[in-house]
Amino acid sequence: MSWHTNAIFYELYPRAFADGDGDGHGDFAGMRQKLEHLQWLGVDCIWLTPFYPSPLKDDGYDVSSYYGVHPAFGQLEDFKMAVEEIHRRGMKVIIDLVMNHTSDQHPWFKEARRSKDSPMRDFYVWSDTQNRYRDTRIIFLDTETSNWAYDEGSGEYYWHRFYSSQPDLNYDNPAVREEMLNTIRFWLDLGIDGFRIDAIPYLFEREGTNCENLPETHQYLQELRRFVDQHYPGRVLLAEANQWPQDLLPYFGEPGAEEFHLCFHFPVMPRLYMAIAREDRESVVRIMTETPPIPEGTQWATFLRNHDELTLEMVSPEDRKFMWDYYAPESRQRLNLGIRRRLAPLVENDRRKIELLHSLLFTLPGAPVLYYGDEIGMGDNISLPDRNGVRTPMQWSNAENGGFSTARPDALYSPVINDPVFGYTQVNVESQREDAESLLQTIRHMVLTRKNTAVLGLGRLEWLHDLPKETLCFWRKDENGAFLALHNLSARPITFALPEFEPGYEDLLKTGEIVRETIALPAYGYRWLLPR
Numbered sequence: 001m002s003w004h005t006n007a008i009f010y011e012l013y014p015r016a017f018a019d020g021d022g023d024g025h026g027d028f029a030g031m032r033q034k035l036e037h038l039q040w041l042g043v044d045c046i047w048l049t050p051f052y053p054s055p056l057k058d059d060g061y062d063v064s065s066y067y068g069v070h071p072a073f074g075q076l077e078d079f080k081m082a083v084e085e086i087h088r089r090g091m092k093v094i095i096d097l098v099m100n101h102t103s104d105q106h107p108w109f110k111e112a113r114r115s116k117d118s119p120m121r122d123f124y125v126w127s128d129t130q131n132r133y134r135d136t137r138i139i140f141l142d143t144e145t146s147n148w149a150y151d152e153g154s155g156e157y158y159w160h161r162f163y164s165s166q167p168d169l170n171y172d173n174p175a176v177r178e179e180m181l182n183t184i185r186f187w188l189d190l191g192i193d194g195f196r197i198d199a200i201p202y203l204f205e206r207e208g209t210n211c212e213n214l215p216e217t218h219q220y221l222q223e224l225r226r227f228v229d230q231h232y233p234g235r236v237l238l239a240e241a242n243q244w245p246q247d248l249l250p251y252f253g254e255p256g257a258e259e260f261h262l263c264f265h266f267p268v269m270p271r272l273y274m275a276i277a278r279e280d281r282e283s284v285v286r287i288m289t290e291t292p293p294i295p296e297g298t299q300w301a302t303f304l305r306n307h308d309e310l311t312l313e314m315v316s317p318e319d320r321k322f323m324w325d326y327y328a329p330e331s332r333q334r335l336n337l338g339i340r341r342r343l344a345p346l347v348e349n350d351r352r353k354i355e356l357l358h359s360l361l362f363t364l365p366g367a368p369v370l371y372y373g374d375e376i377g378m379g380d381n382i383s384l385p386d387r388n389g390v391r392t393p394m395q396w397s398n399a400e401n402g403g404f405s406t407a408r409p410d411a412l413y414s415p416v417i418n419d420p421v422f423g424y425t426q427v428n429v430e431s432q433r434e435d436a437e438s439l440l441q442t443i444r445h446m447v448l449t450r451k452n453t454a455v456l457g458l459g460r461l462e463w464l465h466d467l468p469k470e471t472l473c474f475w476r477k478d479e480n481g482a483f484l485a486l487h488n489l490s491a492r493p494i495t496f497a498l499p500e501f502e503p504g505y506e507d508l509l510k511t512g513e514i515v516r517e518t519i520a521l522p523a524y525g526y527r528w529l530l531p532r
């Protein structure tokens, strides 16, 4: 079994994690000093969000050079030292690769927009009208009105799926495809363990389609994977494709035509929150039932939150309305087709629900991806624009700036959360490490227990259907054994009979306790049981 199929991932925002040089921005030097926390937590692989040179109009997802480090994060040397330290501590690291588009400040685009005859013109997608590819949806609905932007200087429109400051690369151009392989080679040569690849459904455009998931895109991704397997065997690729499960399946590829080792499972995420809000397992059971089996050696990457809005693209309009009404009653909490809040505030800081969601994350199929700060129940800052409110400085201690930086508070890239409930004096790593009952300690206990329970990697899922709809109970089974996960999605205690098993079950989280016959789950309770 390859490591990635049963790994715990941790999404780390370098700007937000730890500031080593006191300039108010997180950097690689600061990160190095804090890796002990992740090792202690049981993280197997860190995912670093973009740290490339960038004007930071989309927080680094607007790359202006693929071959360097934004000066705020340090130098390439600092990156290498961080990678070394991650490896020394027994963890792996994957980095974000933003291959669909560049920043408009990338030298390629600056040159391409100089004139219609520029030798770089064909690196991007141009048109003299906005009428091409009209069946393509707009993703950043709150800011963009078209996927075309007019370039005054050269008198044509260029194509962009995200902000107009992020022109899409033209993958029909072999030189672009080649450049991307060079980029991949550069970073893999530095010893990283793989990539999380951004926005992959949109690489190619074809008239008469929605310009997503095209056969040409799959072909190129297969070429990319062959390149990685041939020159860097063992490195992994994780796909960010916000799509339905049946459209995601092809991104794993097939034997002989592989694509990704892991794909994020976007549709299950909002349904976990929906199930708790409705006290009904139905939406989760349905989406998991609609999730096709995936090829051997691949895995879903599952998550509760990430650095973006909690996306509601993969739910019906009725469900979206329900989720907005329930979890984002104020319009400023909404963004595009999603909700720009962190996990703890979403569930009103109800410890029981935070734990319940994590229990689902760790026991349902998939490799869990934690988002920095959620392990201590960090809050958000809704007064900040865009998604910045869920990207505030990590809260390490009750020292000034939450221990994130020694800079003057007004020099920080973002204010530290400082409200009475989620502020750094209440919520921080240091105090939760000292407290055996803290959320951090509970999540760590779940992480370590999951890592010791091999069946949770690839074990097949079997539902317990005969129980009340307020429960979400299932087996995971394979040659490693069986595991029974019990969840109460409701605010009322529920008692029910366990599937018969002689002599009983061992409660894995409360080590040693044996459970027989009936079980009483408190409101939002959960149990992890192993037949004995």
Ligand code: NOJ
Pocket: 058, 061, 062, 098, 162, 198, 199, 240, 307, 308
């Ligand atoms: C997906 C990333 O997660 C998001 O943060 C970014 O804005 C878009 N892709 C564009 O790169």
